[in-house]
Amino acid sequence: MNSAESWTDPDRLRRYRERVLGERRRLADALAHAADHQQRVLAELLEYNAGTGYGRAHSFGSIRTLDDFRKAVPINDYAALAPWIERMAAGESNVLSADDPAVYFTSSGTTGAHKKIPVTPSFMRRTFFPFYYAAWAPLIEHHPDVLARPDAVLNLKHDPVSAPPTTASGHPHVGASQVDFGARFGETLSAEPGTGAPWGTLPVSVERDDHLEKTYLRLRLAVQSDVRCVIGINPAMVAALPYQLALWWPRIVKEIRDGTLGGLPHTRPAPERAAELERLAERFGTVRPAHVWPHMRALFCWTTGMASLYLPRLREEFGVGVAALPAPVAASEGPVGVALDRHGSAGSLVVTASAYEFLDADEDVRPDAPTLTYRELEPGRDYHVVFSHIGGLYRYAVGDVVRVVDHVEGVPRLEYAGRSTRSDAAGERLRDSQVLRALATAAGGTGLDVRNAACRFERPKGAAPHYTFAVAARGPWSTPETDRFAALLDTAIGREGPAYRAARRAGRLGPARVRRLDGEAFLRDWHTSVASGIRPTQVKDRLFRQDIAQWERLTGAPGAARG
Template identity: 50%
Template sequence: MRPTDTAPRAQSDQDAAWRTRLVAAKDRFAAALPDAAARQRRILAEILTDNADTAFGREHGFARLRTIDDYRAAVPLRTHQEYRPWLTRSAAGEARVLTAEPPRLFFTTSGSTGDRKRVPVTESFVRRVYLPFFQAAMGVPAQYHPDAFGRGAVTLNLRHDRLARPALSDSGRPSLGPSQADLRGGFGVDLEEPGSRAPWAELPVALDDQAYLDKLYVRVRTAVEHDVRSVIGHNPTMIAMLPELIAQWWPRLIEDIRDGTCLGVPGGTPAPARAAELERRAGGRPTPAAIWPHLSLLYCWTSGVASLYLPRLKDAYGPSVTVLPTPPAASEGPVGVPVDQHPSAGPLAVSCVLYEFVDASRDVAPDSPTLLHDELEEGRDYHVVLSHLGGLYRYVLGDLAHVVDHVDGVPRVEYAGRATLSDTVGERLREPHVVRALREASRVAGIGVANVTCRPENGPGRPHHTLVVAADQPLPPTRLPAFQDLVDKELCRVSHDYRHVRSTGALGAARVVPVAASAFTEHWHHRLAAGMRPPEIKDQVFQHDPVAWARLRDHGRHSTHTEKRPE
């Protein structure tokens, strides 16, 4: 169809209107920042009023609470495990447990750090919390990269995976990830994912919902025939894995494109000229940059472990590609929303969620003193505590936020890592310590890091931490002792507790085990085979699975991986 035809022009106009709405939502969010304190008070009042007549509200006396201090005194801080009884009752169908409104569905978390969690989703939550956050969060790419960001074939959204048959809670309500839900159809709100109208948004061949790798292959196979200009992962592991998967799949991709098939069965129009053009462009080294020469935007989390490996992906995606951060958030609720082209962070979503914080140097207890948004200090890490209309009250998220600076008096935060603690002899290492130490050590040593995982080990000798590090280039044995020393010195610098136990001799020096990047590629495939969806497979700074640890640590000595590709 020619560019002057009516259908493409109408779609272009609709996408322009869609982007305009996203930019307007971002601007409304930014305009509310100077009024943050009043917004936070209003959210508390709405929580107490709207959900007073619920099992949780009655048990904690919502009707008599007025101030944040009243609220703190009445409601203890709770982790998911401590919150589980109320969530379980709600999922079983009991009415008015956490919210006066009945949940329409449940968001499930990835379960990457434990059991999957189910979070109730009411209409008020969608309209007053999730929708304003979701739209504002996409305002920056919509404003600064309009030609690369749309609902059609310009955007390959690796996060979006609408399900034909979602799992059900005990009460028969859908239970699925936010990226799998049709919130637009289910709630009648203006909520469309980028890339949701691309040809690959609906699979051209019938596949089981749980055929995760095949579904991903078919989406990429279809996208390869189009002029993709942006790739969305949210989880940056997907952005890192795509070049690896394309290389693994390349012969099958070319065959399917040439023959008009998907996984060897009819699913498209034969395109031998496109197949020949792609082979010519790739020249034996297929990359996203070779396939999509106009690719200009990657959209994913950029902090945490991703800050180590995203720079190395420039070669695979193209030297001119821009990486913009998706907002720090979780299935349980939003944390920050970028309002400009800051490379990693956005101000707190103060118009959507009531926030409290606990200093990351402390463990969180039910009665831990908390800080409000205007009490946070730049350069520090904090445990995030959420309260919102969706039925979470003083909920300890389990994520750490790092305060970068302030925007109109509101802390601008980036995701720092999970709050998981590694504490063998009092070293109290958290994920941000490991990432920051390795980032600085690798910079000084001139080593590009593709990924890392860490685990305390007990012998021989004193306990110590071992880091399995995948570098861009093989690390010669002659350079390893100096690099290990750098890593250990940086851990001492970034963590007071680590420095203390090292000085007493209770903890040995950190050790580094260099492995090929393929070790982490294989680990990704193992986790996929265990039942995780691709968007759910996140980087693991601390490796708690002894089998996975042994496989990663010993990679190269006795690898058992068989390359995974659609047959």
């Protein structure tokens, strides 16, 4: 169901809207009975998987309550479940789940190793699809013209592969965006907006890992369409798009004029459109998405994390009044929250999908750590997420931290706050979310415009250990402005992180330092990563960067300046 013809079928569009809005309505209705749904999800996964190897080893058949479940099953991370998953990937049945995985999602862990996330038909049916369809509801309800034509949406994450890598048992091991849910799971309405566009399946041959050329070819085709919406999920992909337009502009215009795609004959030459595009660049001195696509309506991506710093300015690149709609709070392993209205960052807990537990984000995630239920969460607090679902992940610590914004029907609305990994070289125990909030405070207190940032713990000779922040700035910063930003940042980190404040007072840490980079430094670095063969969906904003080669690549970019 990824063909352009399918998206032009009025009956298909009607049924798609009904499914999306219907799933959103059912999830919203479930909030009023959240406790019942949580108990049902737990009972169902225990009964369904009681006869599996994992279920027998942990006495699923005798568990009746969440307290029983906590006593019988430790909190797991991927490493803890990896031996079980590898048995499944090798072809063994009835290991973690009663039904065999149909595919394995790939996901980059904190070490960079590719996980194998088992995806079973029961997981897709009970956990994934209701949330997946509902996630599109705010977009199609409030911006219905994005479905008016197959090429009205530029879906940056859509990346089908004809010959996917497989596990030892022969099952595909791919990213979620590379799976045809219609063919694999019989969900004929599951094709995402934009997948039926002319660039949904590239008409020219490209090496599988040449992701940068794939990105160029899709953009080259999209420039000739009236795009209304950009879907990225990963906001770094959306942030890269204006840079790519400028970078590839001469090549794009030439290919439109010549009617080529990747240097090969493609369509009839369009010298009129090429001339129009050249006039736009001459008139404005540069070219922006708003110039190429004047009817742009919405961006669909994560709006929190590092994106919360650069998204307001990024939206201006796409046009006045362009909406930024939050992608769901989710991982390859399963959903957590989905926006059921037009809230700019948060989504309601998907109470029908998994049995959820939480830990205070300042606590360590241990196998025996005490957990909280959704009813015990407080607004303005950060929490680790632990979930269990029918697909075979039990008390699984997904590695994400969420922040509670408020409650609807007694159920928390959550926004993604960052990864749960800490930087802790001197007892400072810093998390993504703490530093991101401090960066926002420093930017707000100085009026300076931060486009992206990363940091590294350093132990220089003859000076106290400290954090150095590489900050991409929009426009020049004077030395006094940079010094003021660094001072405010250091104070704000201490306010967010008591352990950092204690380390500073004890002299184990010196004050934070700031290294100014030019505004395109992180975009160049993103392109370098993609050019190395990493899929764009997996090249995300990363705050803590201890790899010295990657740090030097970022901060040594042409135009870098020291503060």
